Amino acid sequence: MNAIDKRERRDRYAAGVMKYQDMGYWQPDYEPKDTDVIAVFRITPQDGVDPIEAAAAVAGESSTATWTVVWTDRLTACDKYRAKAHRVEPVPGAPDSWFAYIAYDIDLFEPGSIANLTASIIGNVFGFKPLKALRLEDMRLPVAYVKTFDGPPTGIVVERERLDKFGRPLLGATVKPKLGLSGRNYGRVVYEALKGGLDFTKDDENINSQPFMHWRDRFLYCMEAVNRAQAVTGEVKGTYLNVTAATMEDMYERAEFAKSIGSVVVMIDLVIGYTAIQSMSKWARRNDMVLHLHRAGHSTYTRQKSHGVSFRVIAKWMRLAGVDHIHAGTVVGKLEGDPATTKGYYDICREDFLPKRLENGIFFDQSFASLRKTLPVASGGIHAGQMHQLLDLFGDDVVLQFGGGTIGHPMGIQAGATANRVALEAMVLARNEGRDIVHEGPDILAAASRHCTPLRQALDVWKDVTFNYTSTDAPDFVPTASVAG
Amino acid sequence: MRLTQGTFSFLPDLTDEQITAQVQYCIDQGWAVNIEFTDDPHPRNTYWDMWGLPMFDIRDAAGVMTELTACRKVYGDRYIRISGFDASHGWESVRLSFIVNRPANEPGFTLERQESEGRRVLYTTRAYSAQLPEGERYA
Numbered sequence: 001m002n003a004i005d006k007r008e009r010r011d012r013y014a015a016g017v018m019k020y021q022d023m024g025y026w027q028p029d030y031e032p033k034d035t036d037v038i039a040v041f042r043i044t045p046q047d048g049v050d051p052i053e054a055a056a057a058v059a060g061e062s063s064t065a066t067w068t069v070v071w072t073d074r075l076t077a078c079d080k081y082r083a084k085a086h087r088v089e090p091v092p093g094a095p096d097s098w099f100a101y102i103a104y105d106i107d108l109f110e111p112g113s114i115a116n117l118t119a120s121i122i123g124n125v126f127g128f129k130p131l132k133a134l135r136l137e138d139m140r141l142p143v144a145y146v147k148t149f150d151g152p153p154t155g156i157v158v159e160r161e162r163l164d165k166f167g168r169p170l171l172g173a174t175v176k177p178k179l180g181l182s183g184r185n186y187g188r189v190v191y192e193a194l195k196g197g198l199d200f201t202k203d204d205e206n207i208n209s210q211p212f213m214h215w216r217d218r219f220l221y222c223m224e225a226v227n228r229a230q231a232v233t234g235e236v237k238g239t240y241l242n243v244t245a246a247t248m249e250d251m252y253e254r255a256e257f258a259k260s261i262g263s264v265v266v267m268i269d270l271v272i273g274y275t276a277i278q279s280m281s282k283w284a285r286r287n288d289m290v291l292h293l294h295r296a297g298h299s300t301y302t303r304q305k306s307h308g309v310s311f312r313v314i315a316k317w318m319r320l321a322g323v324d325h326i327h328a329g330t331v332v333g334k335l336e337g338d339p340a341t342t343k344g345y346y347d348i349c350r351e352d353f354l355p356k357r358l359e360n361g362i363f364f365d366q367s368f369a370s371l372r373k374t375l376p377v378a379s380g381g382i383h384a385g386q387m388h389q390l391l392d393l394f395g396d397d398v399v400l401q402f403g404g405g406t407i408g409h410p411m412g413i414q415a416g417a418t419a420n421r422v423a424l425e426a427m428v429l430a431r432n433e434g435r436d437i438v439h440e441g442p443d444i445l446a447a448a449s450r451h452c453t454p455l456r457q458a459l460d461v462w463k464d465v466t467f468n469y470t471s472t473d474a475p476d477f478v479p480t481a482s483v484a485g
Numbered sequence: 486m487r488l489t490q491g492t493f494s495f496l497p498d499l500t501d502e503q504i505t506a507q508v509q510y511c512i513d514q515g516w517a518v519n520i521e522f523t524d525d526p527h528p529r530n531t532y533w534d535m536w537g538l539p540m541f542d543i544r545d546a547a548g549v550m551t552e553l554t555a556c557r558k559v560y561g562d563r564y565i566r567i568s569g570f571d572a573s574h575g576w577e578s579v580r581l582s583f584i585v586n587r588p589a590n591e592p593g594f595t596l597e598r599q600e601s602e603g604r605r606v607l608y609t610t611r612a613y614s615a616q617l618p619e620g621e622r623y624a
Binding site: 157160161164166197220223224228231232233234236260262352422425426429432433448451 | 492495503568576596
């Protein structure tokens with residue numbers, strides 16, 4: 001029996017303005033159903049605004065409410081459609097902000113549509129005046145809703161089978177400089193890197209079709225490089241051809257061309273939008289193509305803890321929307337990434353069932369109901385000397401992407417690629433032999449460099465490069481010691 | 486050239502002691518160990534010939550090494566690889582795969598180009614060794 005039923009319906013629907021909590025958007029005794037979508041928001045109310053009223057307002061504005069009572073609610077099963085804030089608790093160590101848990105009936109959402117889901121959950125509500133700031137921290141997506149999405153077109157297992165690469169992280173590099181190379185020179189970088197031992201090279205997020213290099217020219221030279229490298233090594237190779245463009249028609253044209261010249265993978269940027277991502281995912285599924293997503297733009301709304309959307313939510317949406325690769329952070333590299341929080345992102349991409357783990361920022365149990373897995377990509381300021389840390393942090397199912405750490409090698413791109421591949425294989429071998437790679441890592445690398453001059457040179461050049469800055473997005477909860485029972 | 490398929494091809498050829506450690510790792514993970522051989526090294530040659538069935542129930546790497554020795558006696562002039570297969574739900578595929586034997590001479594591949602319209606090129610990778618019939622390629 002919810003709160004609204006306890007009062008006179010005539011009073012509830014009298015014309016005028018009423019507190020959101022009195023309109024039924026706050027129901028502290030509500031038990032979420034297995035089929036409900038649940039969202040947890042970090043809310044920072046304006047001074048003097050009661051957190052419960054703020055939570056109810058978020059529930060209202062992200063579901064059925066407007067600022068005043070409307071009689072037309074009574075033409076609907078409005079109790080069902082109303083989102084229910086049911087739990088508000090203080091954020092540890094942050095006196096002015098609160099975690100608000102809100103449940104949404106599954107009928108509020110169109111099946112298989114990230115655009116529709118997000119239009120509700122992060123629609124109007126983020127500009128709502130009574131709140132200073134609002135952040136979507138996590139969502140529990142019910143299996144019934146997960147099953148309406150196709151998910152990744154390829155997935156980790158099938159991608160590995162297709163590439164014939166098992167037992168180690170994949171290796172990639174982003175072509176640098178990211179702007180200005182001609183198609184012919186660009187293909188040179190691809191060829192050297194793949195011949196040297198990388199599995200993939202990658203267009204950067206802003207390489208599309210510019211005056212210095214038309215997209216067709218890039219694609220053709222890149223495929224010459226890929227095929228040459230395959231013949232020289234006997235291994236399957238790939239290069240992420242970025243098909244991001246102004247319109248869907250342009251993107252389909254570029255993707256079709258990539259397919260016609262034999263590419264195994266195409267790439268898109270997050271900035272193309274959720275609907276375009278889902279369209280490209282369906283295209284990739286129809287055409288046996290691995291789909292790589294570069295998360296360009298995400299830090300504008302994921303990085304600050306007070307306002308925006310956590311990347312863990314973006315990662316969940318993207319696994320449903322259906323991308324095979326997603327950049328998810330490096331921890332040790334040049335870009336934002338707290339280790340505990342980043343682990344949460346990786347788990348969202350790779351696990352079938354994810355238990356609630358507040359210390360990793362995971363607020364709910366989440367089942368992906370056998371949806372294919374997305375391969376996380378670690379990219380940005382990493383080098384061969386960190387191989388033991390990278391393997392320990394991320395395990396085998398990750399693409400380690402060394403851009404500067406390949407192309408900046410003193411003896412050239414091929415040497416840079418070889419250094420990375422040798423470092424990686426040596427570390428995997430040692431880990432499988434039962435060695436403690438976190439502590440013995442530098443010794444393992446030094447030993448491997450004795451039969452590999454490029455690795456020795458890489459270790460010499462980059463040995464002191466680290467990026468130790470305080471993270472802006474660390475978990476709010478720390479594990480507390482407990483007695484095993 | 487050196488064929489770099491498999492997990493450890495950029496390292497010096499593994500010793501039998503190193504191979505034993507990797508096999509034991511597979512067994513300890515609960516994976517079935519499989520021995521396969523081929524004389525067609527094409528990167529898209531998926532189905533190498535199996536040396537018997539995958540070893541689902543073996544508990545000691547020594548048993549696998551005995552099989553590897555026997556396989557080498559017959560097919561020591563070809564590529565041999567060992568793989569670990571994980572049958573658990575959500576994976577049901579290979580977890581680790583590495584070359585443990587290779588021909589003394591690896592002639593590599595030629596890349597054939599067929600020019601097509603609009604500067605398109607159709608590429609074919611062809612192993613020099615595969616121009617001979619199976620069984621005579623690395624003799």
